[in-house]
Amino acid sequence: AQKITQTQPGMFVQEKEAVTLDCTYDTSDPSYGLFWYKQPSSGEMIFLIYQGSYDQQNATEGRYSLNFQKARKSANLVISASQLGDSAMYFCAMREGVNTNAGKSTFGDGTTLTVKP
């Protein structure tokens, strides 16, 4: 069964500094996708970044990058130059198999990030 582990319930970072949010996963399916979502206090989940299991390079989207270490089954999110608006809950998620399973994602418990001015 697929499983996502986020071991950091809460993290603090100083504004303008970089922060890494940890995520490890477990799956026996060779084809999978890894996602990071942001959930501000308003409640709406926002997609940040995607990494496919066969992607050779780490994904990047603006200030977000995904440090994908396949052998270690980790997919850490790196946020560079943190901003106050980055304060939110961050979820790592995975879906197995081809895209037909896209709607069925398994989520981690989340990490609450607080950016200090």
Added chain:
Amino acid sequence: KAGVTQTPRYLIKTRGQQVTLSCSPISGHRSVSWYQQTPGQGLQFLFEYFSETQRNKGNFPGRFSGRQFSNSRSEMNVSTLELGDSALYLCASSLTGGTGELFFGEGSRLTVL
């Protein structure tokens, strides 16, 4: 382009009642999935609908049901409400093909008294 719209945003029910939540996906998205979010259990997958058919189902009792209409709009229903059903119910839509990221609505917050 309009995002995912969920209604109602907030509702209060009492035990034993039933509730229906609605979700309108992004135009062109044919997959709609539902998640329950609680402080204790986190985000849990309820079910997914694609072209009016349930494609995936999570481990929830039969009191939780859903459907999808020909215009891709979806509804979920919870019958015989229990206190433990109090949660934020999130609807998400996704495109067929591509990377499969989910686009979420703002959620419907259900309180069961």
